[in-house]
Amino acid sequence: MKNKIVIMLAILLVVSGLTACKTDKQPGPLKLVATTTMLADLAENMGKGRLEVTGLMGPGVDPHLYKAGAGDVDLLQHADIVLINGLDLEGKMGDVLESLKKNGRKVISLEDGLDSSRLLRDEENRDIFDPHVWFDVSLWQDAARYVCGRLCELDKDGENIYREQLDLYITELEELDDYIKIRVAELPEDMRVLVTAHDAFQYFGHAYGFEVKGLQGISTTTEAGTGDMIELADFIAERRIQAIFIETSIPPRNVEALQAAVNSRGFDVKIGGELYSDSLGDAQSGHDSYIATFRANIDTIVESLKSEG
């Protein structure tokens, strides 16, 4: 019995000694580089006090067209963890991101973590997934859970912090989801039609019951054709849709041309304001978080569509 106690004490001493060694080391925060503003915001929410987060793309930047510069490549190569959307959202960065994976960098991609049965496909090409997953808050909760799980694997010492912050963030996202549903309920069902510059809002439409039309497809790399413009102008005039929307990350000229085309059909459609599609707002706008951006979007959509011309 006495021997057992001595052995146990010895084990305790060794274990506490090991723990002391570990805490003495005190490494700096892990460096996480996220591609889009939405992902940088997600990582900041999950990794407060644990991660040093840098976003590559600033507010108002279109991720479909973004090319990594030399400075970006350097940042990515020196990151401990890289967080990307995948699903070809960062289409022009494909080679850079691929080479990071090949070189054994720790890359977290939402593409690997989201249940593919919950993903929507491009209406024009069913082989392509729609990358705009942040527009369904319940899917963004899945994204947060996945990112948290991966962070816990890659940084085991931070697990408690990540899990605690995930719980808090999921609650905030649930509140956001409730807010969106309450606001949408203010619109009669036949007015729930969203026309925007490019097809970023299919997940939004699917989650919150909107018919959604984009002038350009799910990527801004292809220009809208004249046929698309005519078809959409006819649709808006026939359905007497009150407002169409520009997006902060896309020049407004196409939506303005669409407005002119609708007006020439004898129906005055207004531009209902700017929506944040593939980027969050900047600090000056006050909409520089995912939650603030989504609230601003739903307020703009509901106010513009419900007011008569």
Ligand SMILES: [Zn+2]
């Ligand atoms: Zn997009």
